[in-house]
Amino acid sequence: MDFTGRQREGSAISTIYIDRRFSGPPDSANGGYACGLLARYTGNPAEVTLHSPPRLDTPLTVTRGDDGQVFLMDGEIPVASGKPWAGEITVPDPPTLEQVMNTPADQDITERIWYHGCFVCGTERAAGDGLRIFANRRLAAGGLADIWVPDSSLADSRGLVPAEMIWAALDCPGAWVCQMDKARVVVLGRMAADISAPVPAGRPYIIMGWHISGQGRKTQSGTALYDASGQVLARSLSTWIELQTVPNLPG
Structure with a gap:
C-alpha cells in the first residue's frame, strides 16, 4: 500500500497528539487507544491496522484517502490505517x-x-x-x-x-x-x-x-x-x- 502517495493525494483532516499518560510500551501509545483515536474518523464499527509504533507527544496527522480510508501519519511514516468494518464478532455469555x-x-x-x-x-x-x-x-x-x-x-x-x-x-x-x-x-x-x-x-x-x-x-x-x-x-x-x-x- 502506497501510504506516501495516499497522503499526498488525500486531504489532512486533523492533527492529534498522544499524551505520555496513554503509553503502552514506554515510548509509544497503547495500541487500542491509538486505534480508537483514528476510529473517530471512520465511524463505528471500525477496523484499524497499526503499521508502526504511535509516538508520544508528537504531532500525528490524520488524512483521508480517495477510497475513504483514513491514515495516521508521523511525517512520511505510516502509523495506522482505518476503515469502516462490517465483520461479526461472536461473544460468549459472560460470568456474573x-x-x-x-x-x-x-x-x-x-x-x-x-x-x-x-x-x-x-x-x-x-x-x-x-x-x-x-x-x-x-x-x-x-x-x-x-x-x-x-x-x-x-x-x-x-x-x-x-x-x-x-x-x-x-x-x-x-x-x-x-x-x-x-x-x-x-x-x-x-x-x-x-x-x-x-x-x-x-x-x-x-x-x-x-x-x-x-x-x-x-x-x-x-x-x-x-x-x-x-x-x-x-x-x-x-x-x-x-x-x-x-x-x-x-x-
Whole structure:
C-alpha cells in the first residue's frame, strides 16, 4: 500500500497528539487507544491496522484517502490505517459480577506482562491515572475476565466513557489471553471494534478476553465489555504479533 502517495493525494483532516499518560510500551501509545483515536474518523464499527509504533507527544496527522480510508501519519511514516468494518464478532455469555469477584486472580499471568507502566493494564499505574484492567481471572468456561469501574475523570460532559477509552479497555485483555500459559511479548497488529451502547463512568463492568486462533507468531483474540446485567456494550477482534526479541525496558 502506497501510504506516501495516499497522503499526498488525500486531504489532512486533523492533527492529534498522544499524551505520555496513554503509553503502552514506554515510548509509544497503547495500541487500542491509538486505534480508537483514528476510529473517530471512520465511524463505528471500525477496523484499524497499526503499521508502526504511535509516538508520544508528537504531532500525528490524520488524512483521508480517495477510497475513504483514513491514515495516521508521523511525517512520511505510516502509523495506522482505518476503515469502516462490517465483520461479526461472536461473544460468549459472560460470568456474573459475583462470579468474577469470587474467581481468584492468577498472579502467574500478571507476572508475565512486560509493560507494567501501560495505561490500560500496567500494575504500576495508580487508580485514576491508568485503567488498571487486570484480566487475570481464569473462567471455568475458558478465557479471562476482570471487573472495570471507569474513573469519573474519564467521562465526557455527558458522563460517558469516550470511544477511544473503550477501545483501550478492549485492547489489553486480548494481549493477556496470549500469555495465559507462557510468557510472550506481543504487540497489537490489527483491531476491529464495535461499540453498541453507551458506557457511563463510575459503574462496574465485566471485561472478558478469549482465544480465537493462533498460527506462528500471530494470535487472534476476542474481547467484550458487559454491563452488570450481562448486556454486551462493546466487542473487539484483535490480532497480536509475538516479538522475536525481548525489548529492553526501564527498571
